[in-house]
Amino acid sequence: MFHYFANPTRFLRLARAIEPWALWLMLATLAAGLWYALFSSPADYQQGHTVRIMYIHVPSAWMALFCYVAMAIMSAVSLIWKHPLADVAAKATAPIGAAFTFLALVTGSLWGKPMWGTWWVWDARLTSVLVLFFLYLGYMALQNAFDDPSRGARAAAILALVGAVNVPIIKFSVDWWNTLHQPASVVRMDGPTIHASMLTPLLLMAVAFKLYYVWLVLVRMRRELMAARLRALRHRQAGT
Amino acid sequence: MPLFEGTDLDCVRGERLVFEGVRFALDAGGALVLTGANGSGKSTLLRLMAGLLRPARGLIRWDGSDIADGPGSFAAAVQYVGHADAIKPALGVAENVAFWASLRGAPATNVAGALDAFGIAHLARLPARYLSAGQRRRTNLARLLASPARLWLLDEPTTALDADSAARLARVIARHRAGGGMVVVSTHTELGLDGAASLDLSALQMAAS
Amino acid sequence: MPLFEGTDLDCVRGERLVFEGVRFALDAGGALVLTGANGSGKSTLLRLMAGLLRPARGLIRWDGSDIADGPGSFAAAVQYVGHADAIKPALGVAENVAFWASLRGAPATNVAGALDAFGIAHLARLPARYLSAGQRRRTNLARLLASPARLWLLDEPTTALDADSAARLARVIARHRAGGGMVVVSTHTELGLDGAASLDLSALQMAAS
Amino acid sequence: MAVLRRELALVHRQGVDSAMVIAFFVIAVVLFPFGVGPEPNVLARIGPGVIWVAALLAAMLSMERLFQSDYDDGSLELLVLAPSALEMTVAAKILVHWLTTGLPLIVAAPLLAVMMNMPTDVFPVLLATLALGTPTLSLIGAVGAALVLGARRGGVLLSLLVLPLFIPVLIFAVGAVDAAAADLPTKAQLLILGGLLTGAMALSPWAAAAALRQAVE
Amino acid sequence: MAVLRRELALVHRQGVDSAMVIAFFVIAVVLFPFGVGPEPNVLARIGPGVIWVAALLAAMLSMERLFQSDYDDGSLELLVLAPSALEMTVAAKILVHWLTTGLPLIVAAPLLAVMMNMPTDVFPVLLATLALGTPTLSLIGAVGAALVLGARRGGVLLSLLVLPLFIPVLIFAVGAVDAAAADLPTKAQLLILGGLLTGAMALSPWAAAAALRQAVE
Numbered sequence A: 001m002f003h004y005f006a007n008p009t010r011f012l013r014l015a016r017a018i019e020p021w022a023l024w025l026m027l028a029t030l031a032a033g034l035w036y037a038l039f040s041s042p043a044d045y046q047q048g049h050t051v052r053i054m055y056i057h058v059p060s061a062w063m064a065l066f067c068y069v070a071m072a073i074m075s076a077v078s079l080i081w082k083h084p085l086a087d088v089a090a091k092a093t094a095p096i097g098a099a100f101t102f103l104a105l106v107t108g109s110l111w112g113k114p115m116w117g118t119w120w121v122w123d124a125r126l127t128s129v130l131v132l133f134f135l136y137l138g139y140m141a142l143q144n145a146f147d148d149p150s151r152g153a154r155a156a157a158i159l160a161l162v163g164a165v166n167v168p169i170i171k172f173s174v175d176w177w178n179t180l181h182q183p184a185s186v187v188r189m190d191g192p193t194i195h196a197s198m199l200t201p202l203l204l205m206a207v208a209f210k211l212y213y214v215w216l217v218l219v220r221m222r223r224e225l226m227a228a229r230l231r232a233l234r235h236r237q238a239g240t
Numbered sequence B, C: 001m002p003l004f005e006g007t008d009l010d011c012v013r014g015e016r017l018v019f020e021g022v023r024f025a026l027d028a029g030g031a032l033v034l035t036g037a038n039g040s041g042k043s044t045l046l047r048l049m050a051g052l053l054r055p056a057r058g059l060i061r062w063d064g065s066d067i068a069d070g071p072g073s074f075a076a077a078v079q080y081v082g083h084a085d086a087i088k089p090a091l092g093v094a095e096n097v098a099f100w101a102s103l104r105g106a107p108a109t110n111v112a113g114a115l116d117a118f119g120i121a122h123l124a125r126l127p128a129r130y131l132s133a134g135q136r137r138r139t140n141l142a143r144l145l146a147s148p149a150r151l152w153l154l155d156e157p158t159t160a161l162d163a164d165s166a167a168r169l170a171r172v173i174a175r176h177r178a179g180g181g182m183v184v185v186s187t188h189t190e191l192g193l194d195g196a197a198s199l200d201l202s203a204l205q206m207a208a209s
Numbered sequence D, E: 001m002a003v004l005r006r007e008l009a010l011v012h013r014q015g016v017d018s019a020m021v022i023a024f025f026v027i028a029v030v031l032f033p034f035g036v037g038p039e040p041n042v043l044a045r046i047g048p049g050v051i052w053v054a055a056l057l058a059a060m061l062s063m064e065r066l067f068q069s070d071y072d073d074g075s076l077e078l079l080v081l082a083p084s085a086l087e088m089t090v091a092a093k094i095l096v097h098w099l100t101t102g103l104p105l106i107v108a109a110p111l112l113a114v115m116m117n118m119p120t121d122v123f124p125v126l127l128a129t130l131a132l133g134t135p136t137l138s139l140i141g142a143v144g145a146a147l148v149l150g151a152r153r154g155g156v157l158l159s160l161l162v163l164p165l166f167i168p169v170l171i172f173a174v175g176a177v178d179a180a181a182a183d184l185p186t187k188a189q190l191l192i193l194g195g196l197l198t199g200a201m202a203l204s205p206w207a208a209a210a211a212l213r214q215a216v217e
């Protein structure tokens, strides 16, 4: 029976090899990014020092979207090709994405107070991000709600795919509706429109966040695989 | 007077008369096999005997007193195994059986032996959600041994059982009767109970109509 | 190449391996009887054959093409009767059967004959909530005749049936096979199917371990 | 359309369902004056929100059973196996759900609006939002109901999955009614509600069918 | 106390239930700002009402399944037949229901009160009303849950039966919080809530047990 629960040995080996690199690179870019962000980049001529919230807010907002897209893609892979690792990866991604979304919400709302004079408005961007956060929570709840883990994984995968319609809504909400929130200035068709002195730390922070994700997702996947192996062992001992 | 008896029982379900004038009597060590075509009223009679239904007419007496007369010694003396399984998928097999035993005040030490008697000792710690139809039924039957009761009411107990388990059940019933227990069982197949009385509900219906 | 065949089937349920290396083949007019102890995987194999479950390894082919390859001719060719009844208590017996027939595109005129074949024509207008266990099962089996299908998958179909109905079922199956139909049936009792192949899942498990 | 006929027959045979949904809706709305106190201007202010939140909860509550009984009694397996497309079956079930729960809400809404002291000239907009919004609720809810089949505490889980997706409907619907109350144009919000409905119609039967297929595994 | 142990084991084994109830409670409360608009003074005004209505709906939603699974799988028949008193069994189930749904609500309430902009000095009163009120909800709800066993669309029917009985609890609880907000004495309302709780404790296990007995016929 080993071929199904067989340890994806190759994956485990690869993961163990990548993890330290990801961790150290992440720490290095994070340190550089923070230094630029806090000391080397200028304060905005309108916003003053509050602009520095951007270096957390924007990368975490990007990560919130990135994690969801990754989760949806892996869900599709697991539904269509039934690749067992895809399930594990999607499952490992969800809480990370939820945490980044939470971070984007909190920093955004901290930023909103000085900029817009309120913590929260019900505009399209903010509302759709909140929906994204709830989607993450629903995904995790659904996954744990079944007696049979593989059933939970399949149901949650479908939810992830359905929820994917929210992603373009978040991305383009600022263009489709006139919102308080400002439109894209980095990721756009005609190239970035912000100054290099702000772009550098922003990109550094974005890379650091990505690396953090890579490291954490690998660690979580390894842990999940161990747990699955343990379960299989217990089933075998339980008889039949 | 027999220990367990019913006299002139009529039963109405959903405004329809299921049977009338049924009578039975059972003494220590006795067995009663209910047979009859589908819909002749076997399950209905068993529910009457358990006290889940009330007869429209007639009396069922345990040890001389009407079983409908509130909680008496009867509740402690009877165990009922119906079509439904009463098994919680989230709990282990042994936990399921142990719960019903402790609810009836029996010690948890009986459980292992009960599982063993039905050949499911190796499944004891498996969550019940993983059981097949026959394994579920055996778990359900293990309840009978986990807490002692004089009277067993079994509704088609061999459903979903393989031949080996059906033989085990026959042995378990024989031992129960040898110890003074009684059993009423409905069935469509041959159970192999020695010296059992039998009540054919189809024949009764013919006679009535 | 046989009309319906499975090769090297492994099945995993709830992270547990149920069986491995099962193979079967069935041709027009053929019958396959699944036997084996409780928990040996009969119901699981039937669900695989119906396409409700996917095998972890191996292929099931109908008329040469994999049944997992989207909706093909297979869906129209197969009828499955599982442990559950699929009967709505609020609808009448005939209405219940007629719904499943019309869902499969069969005319409603078949229904009366189907009920008659299982001896429940007199119950046609009764709401299904009043049925006994055996009457429900017969209603469920009547589906088979109400809309024609080449392949019948029956999971312990004689459960709760009285002797008379079991004989009716055997006749119905024989007629179906004589017309070129096929049947796969799991059972713990003797069904009396002539010239049926049989697959003992318990024996298979022994051999594997 | 055998499914449509059976579902309608079931609803008809089982009688009082729609009446119950209306009753729930009314009771939930009536609870608010109890909870908030009967000051007319506060009530009028929160009126559209309360009516819509109640509609949402009513839809969710009645949603839970959409596939549950079919799942429990084995009908679902047969529906999945049937040669007719599962997507159509699902669409028929959703349609019947809306006819028996959404439509009654629309009928009952004006009464509640009067109770909540809302000005009569916003009624047409309120009804328009309900007409566009409640089918969306049924469609989205069906996906959720299909996903939670067999889960523990399905009801609560369903609310977790579905309420966030209901939020956009709620916001734009209440936005439209509030705009109408302030004599502003409501076309934008109604268009968005229409868009949500179209999107849900396009996606939800497929998603729900996929969820049902994996539920019977 | 076998029942108590089994129920707790089931809850424990099935894991995230209480978390889900909290989540529902939070989402339902959060819906209101969506529906009503986020003006701080309006929110503070309707805060206690919204929190209590949400608590009520959360209790009701989780209530529905209290006896349902036992009914469906035949456990209920055995519980009725068992020699131990059915009333005690019912009381144990109600206790576990409260521990897993009522208690978490009390824990989550301060958070929501902050979100609704309620002044911090009414928190003790809010918590006191929840502590006295939520067990009453569990007790009343259990009777309703027992009564609707086997009914179609049990969920909606249950809400119809139970919500009217919940209203007195709602009124006095919100009354107490409002009084606290206005610096008035709250003892009277809290005493009434205590009285309702005592009455419910005395009556409900018997009523629920009687309802269960007739449900298995």
Ligand code: HEM
Pocket: A054, A057, A058, A061, A062, A065, A104, A105, A106, A107, A108, A109, A111, A112, A113, A115, A116, A125, A126, A129, A130, A170, A171, A181, A182, A183, A184, A185, A186, A187
């Ligand atoms: C809770 C409130 C907020 C939320 C949920 C939120 C959400 C987001 C999201 C999801 C993105 C990524 C968009 C994309 O990839 O195209 C983003 C980007 C951004 N946000 Fe926010 N935001 C919030 C508040 C704010 C505030 C108050 C400001 C400052 C005025 C702000 C400024 C920005 C900027 C400058 C970007 C980068 C846009 C770009 O260059 O692509 N956000 N926000």
Ligand SMILES: Nc1ncnc2c1ncn2[C@@H]1O[C@H](COP(=O)(O)OP(=O)(O)OP(=O)(O)O)[C@@H](O)[C@H]1O
Pocket: A148, A240, B129, B130, B131, B132, B133, B134, B135, B160, B162, C013, C014, C015, C016, C018, C036, C037, C038, C039, C040, C041, C042, C043, C044, C045
């Ligand atoms: N949903 C499920 N999840 C995980 N394992 C399951 C599931 N259903 C059944 N099993 C396991 O698969 C094995 C085969 O079950 P199956 O129901 O196919 O047996 P069966 O041969 O039909 O037995 P029976 O004669 O008792 O009906 C059993 O050991 C059972 O524990």
Ligand SMILES: Nc1ncnc2c1ncn2[C@@H]1O[C@H](COP(=O)(O)OP(=O)(O)OP(=O)(O)O)[C@@H](O)[C@H]1O
Pocket: B013, B014, B015, B016, B018, B036, B037, B038, B039, B040, B041, B042, B043, B044, B045, C129, C130, C131, C132, C133, C134, C135, C160, C162
């Ligand atoms: N809940 C009910 N309400 C009304 N009538 C019922 C009910 N349950 C069963 N009946 C009717 O009572 C009669 C006897 O049913 P019962 O279940 O006792 O039959 P049975 O002998 O056990 O049959 P089987 O062999 O099929 O299990 C049947 O004709 C049935 O239609």
Ligand SMILES: [Mg+2]
Pocket: B042, B043, B044, B155, C132, C133, C134
């Ligand atoms: Mg019977």
Ligand SMILES: [Mg+2]
Pocket: B132, B133, B134, C042, C043, C044, C155
């Ligand atoms: Mg089986």
